[in-house]
Amino acid sequence: MAIREPADPASTPPSTARAERNDRSRWNWLLILPLLATLIPPLYNRENPRLFDIPFFYWYQLAAIAIGVSTTLIVYRKTRA
DSSP: OOOOOOOOGGGSOTTTSOOOOOOOOGGGGGGHHHHHHHHOGGGTOSOOSOBTTBOHHHHHHHHHHHHHHHHHHHHHHHHOO
16 A cells, blocks of 8 residues: 655645634633533432422423523534634
8 A cells, every 4th residue: 555645735726625623712612511511410410499390300401401502503603604
């Protein structure tokens, strides 16, 4: 097998060149909130308060999903190019 040398970026046609990613936005830090909200069980390991007779544990988990989706949507819209 022959070892291929990396192509010169200057000679790569623009249609095949990859867009450079910028993952250093401060908005990405917002994604930690839903992660922390579900990784600390003492926050939600209880039955009261109840919402429509549903224990806190269950409706907190459903709310965490909504929070996760919302924060992901916010970060996506703020960081897309």
